[in-house]
Amino acid sequence: MRKFGIAILSIILSISAAQAQKHTLDKIAGVVGSGIILQSDVELKYASYLAQGNPPNNDIKCQILQSLLTQKLLAQQAVIDSIEVKDDDVDNDVERRMRGMIQRAGGTDKLEQFLGRSVIQYKDEIRPDIKEGLIAQRMQQKITANVNTTPADVQKFFNGIPKDSLPTFNKEVEVGQIVFNPKLSDAEKDAYRQKAEGLRKRILAGEDFGNLARLYSQDQGSAPSGGDLGFNDRTAFVKEFTAVAFKLKAGEISQVFESDFGFHFLQVIERRGEQVHVRHILIQPIITPASLERDKAKADSVYDLLMKNKKIDFSSAATFYSDDKDTKYNGGMMLNADNVEARSTYIPTDKLDPLIALVTDTMKVGSISKPILFTGADGKQGYKILYLKSTTNAHKANLAQDYPKIKEYANNDKINRTVSEWFQKRRKETFIKIDPQYQSCVTLKGWGTPVSATTTAEVKP
Template sequence: MRKIGLAILSLILIISAARAQQKKRTLDKIAGVVGSNIILQSDIELKYATYVAQGMPPNEAAKCQILQQLVTQKLLAAQAVIDSIDVKDDEVDNSVDRRMREMIQRAGGQDRLEQFLGRSVIQYKDEVRPDIKESLIAQKMQQKITANVNTTPQDVKKFFDGIPKDSLPTFNKEVEIGEIVFSPKLNNSEKEAYKNKCEELRKRVLAGEDFGKLARLYSQDPGSAPQGGDLGFADRSAYVKDFTAWAFKLKAGEISPVFESEIGFHFLQVIERRGEQVHVRHILIIPAVTEDALNRAKAKADSIYNLLQTNKKINFSEAAAFYSDNKDTKYNGGMMLNAENVEARSTYIPTDKLDPQVALVVDTMKVGSISKPFLFTGQDGKKGYKILYLKSTTNAHRANLEQDYPKIKEYANNQKINLTVSEWFEKKRKETFIRIDPQYQGCPMLKGWSTPATAEIKTEDTKPAEVKH
């Protein structure tokens, strides 16, 4: 809480300074020039305000990095125009909405964020939208530049052999773990009171009470309740099946009946439909798990554990696919993925990164064994039961190709990608006129980026724009 408080205080100071500048009618200045595109000081200040609003510690040196990012972004975006690379409006809207939800949550509500920014969320979204669009285009251009990067086994060996023996990384003890999760499920009579509560709230909305106010008071969706239930624009992939069905069925202004999803009971209102995106708000009521439901989950877990012990025709992977309630692992044979390496879909998890509840059980297991069902509490605070399977254990060791080939290949591949991008930038920088304002020429990461003075064009006559606040 103290860090968030300091971040908010810093943001207030930044916005206050900006307002003071506006009152003095101070003119903006050009912080950088990339080809025919300019980077204004206000662009850097807006990004810096966002940086602080997202919870990062205030640091003036971050502005050097921001300017470097803007220069490289404009180099990539300029090439993207030549290569006819663009992004759809839906992609931009999704990215803008996602950023706003994160900032609103960190600030403690939309009203507080608007107070800090000194403008409405709608105004801020309009200001940052062009930059976010350019950023997405730049990302696509970079992906195209590295699309043909291929790391062969020979590349991996060459990379590994190039690491000094005394500099080889040490990998902590790792395990491969499978899980079958049993979540408690309420019966219809246990759900009735929560459904009725949702129905009563819907009736109050239909009777004329303010939807947003009721959502702030009663909705149990922590992400949207502070914003009056507003979920912003999203496509069909953003929501669970039942929610999507109603969100894309209704017309603007219409309110759905109360419906049940895997999360709880909802009703929603469509605010606006834009192509394959819809802007909705909702109220969510989450039923509380009863002791009886938890006991039923335990009984099922005990039954499946006994089945795995006595019936050798069914293996753990098949049981996980059929019985587990965790959709993230059941279709992966029950195998848990390393949260820090999800893209590589690595099943090797360092023991120091395990959930303490899981680590406590795994510590007593032998490779190939299955644990008895145990009670656990998820990150959302909900309780359930798990059965674990310990597939393998790798002790702490110095990196070697035999045990760590997938990790070393990833490092080698990243090195090739970074080298490819760096070579592209070096070539493009030499072909493009770049000017960095003297204020930033002391930044280590921007050293040597400015085009030599003999090749510069005059920018002093460029009329500076007024500060945007």
Template sequence: MKKLFLSFFSAALMLSATQAQTIDKIAAKVGSGIILQSDIELQYAQYIISGQPPSPSAKCQLLQMQLTQKLLAQQAVIDSVQVKDEEVDADVERRMRTFIARAGGQEKLEQFLGRSVIQYKDEIRPDIKESLIAQRMRGKITENVNTTPQDVRNYFQSISKDSIPTYNKEVEIGEIVFQPKLSKEEKAFYREKAEELRQRVKKGEDFGALARLYSQDPGSAPEGGDLGFFDRQQMVKEFTANAFKLKAGEISPVFESDFGFHFLQVIERRGEQVHARHILIAPVITEASLDRTKKTADSVYRALTTAPKFDFSSAALFYSDDKETKYNGGMMLNADNVQTRTTLIPTDKLDPQVALVVDTMKVGHLAKPILYTDQQTGKKTYRILYLKSVNDAHKANLEQDFARLKEKAMDMKLTKTVSDWFDKRRKETFIEIDPEYRDCEVLKNWITPKVTAQATPAQ
């Protein structure tokens, strides 16, 4: 499957590179700016690479996006809206990290592109800069938009009775997660195992062969431990600290990360990127460590149920090993709506192990520590669950769902504000679109009508 994806990725990017060289007609004119057909083709290739199905209408939508970007960018010049070079550089680097990861390394990406990553960065930088400026201009257009309680009521009253949404049963759940930890003596076994392999490499045995046989990193072991090129942001801090202080050919000491015990060898350095390979020895959690973890969890549970001043939020901050929830009072976030950071989670979206326990709980109560097994990794943890609230399935109403309705009312105001702005700007700006796109439904309102001068008949 991976080979199929990489072949498709290669074909798409090589196609876009060829098209960029051969297609240079103007797809659209927007005021003083132009949009080239090659720009659309390149974006379409990236659209396909992202996993979207081929679609003729996609090019229509991509051109519409380019048109909106041009209008916003041209207004940004008038309003002196700018972005810093550092912001552009950061976004370029973020996108390149994604492309490199999808291609399977920098070298493979450069083969696919037919040019160096540095050249490609230079090519995409102007468009990314314009895109960031357009985003900032859009923010300026909507910066003074706000929503009052009356706006929310008006929005709710505008919804026909048949269209009022129904919300499933939702719960707010807190958790304190206890991860089993090995003792120094237990860890020593795995550190020594990694050190033995390191010494075998230093004595001349083939690094790649040993990685294939012994490394417990499923992603890199089949490749002889090869990780390809990576930068400082792509790896855990312990890995980065070792990789970026070694020269090509050098081997690191054994070091520990959240994944286990590693050692690595740097193959090549390219500026702020390193090509390295590694061997990982992942410790196995013992029954003794699970028993120790259960005792800790039981102790915290007793304190929460007997000590009046020991509240759940404080206990989560102090004891929980889950970095995502411990700083949020222990409350789980709705994974399908992370942007709003809502803690209301539909019961049908809960992990089955959690749902089974929560189903028997009363609001405001704690459940005794449960042994939880992650279905993807197989890792075991103990968890104390707290049921903060329950919202039964219901039709939307202002009393229970004001926050959600306010969000929708705000979205509607923002959309209208931006839409009104574009309607006005389109009428004030000369826009010409190539005949190839004249049948695009989404572009019908973008073409400036041509005015034909006619003689006035004599009266």
């Protein structure tokens, strides 16, 4: 814990120093059309790079400046194309980043101490850059919106890969799961509800909400900051929490309510349009041996339905009985965490949970495991039934087995070429000036407008 705290302090101090530097440095690192990039902007991002434990490397500043130039180009074209982002989207992104910083710093007070300014002031400072970044992101999405990768494109891309450079894919499996999480009876849960109610009554009697949250709340992310969750919209919370948070007025304290996380009560600090600033205290029930036994009995019963009675198939059983929201509506099939957007069910065995890898390694394709005891990332135990749908051994890439992957590579290549071509054209049409200290950067070669083209000092918007 001590090393973690020192690392976070280093990050915050580096960011704080770079922010202070921004008020003293007025050197222009780059000009893009009518926009400028200050050297302090580069230094701020470089300080964050160093604070993450990376070694000093001045070449990184070249990459940072290239990224900022790219963002300016996209944002300026977005103005021409009337692309905008809603203020709510910007606010949500600012709040998301601030929540992460507050959590890593150990609370709002510590963050403000390290930054040398209030959180509100800091959010105002970073908001313009975040807004420009979101606009640039939307512009790039527009540039690539019509990119379509056909089977012929995939074949051409694959044929263009030298045979000795074809990638090797690790062994992959398709695995389904039915998860059974233990559930406490009302009588077993009552002690935790009463504990939360007791803390609520102490606050109503005059004790400090923040102090009690630090001492008793089991939400590790917000407890250090007195239970403070900052500003959020309705999508940030589970439905039970949202229903309560957006019903109360500023200053009001809720009744105790239950969610999948446990028993909460909250206080609304401030309402701002469709955002609410709240703090809360969470009490999490502990699974009892009796509830775990009931869980195993349910898992055994579902296993019998699958294997002995054969009254239901695995996909239907997952939909009806699984407690895992991420897989139950996908027939129980797990998705590759590195390829969620493509919804790929092919998972390299080295990416599997060790327990699942161990069990499926001895299974035959098409077989279903008996219920196995597992411990989740939250430390809670439960049971799950596994289904091994397919196995693909390690092999050199080929179209017959790996078409979805190769299509993804081909599509990314086409997107990258489309964006690159857009930038090449746009750079020729836009006045771009780069400070001499960056002229030797390989990544910035060809970015600056030739001197002969700037004799009239014209800056194109």
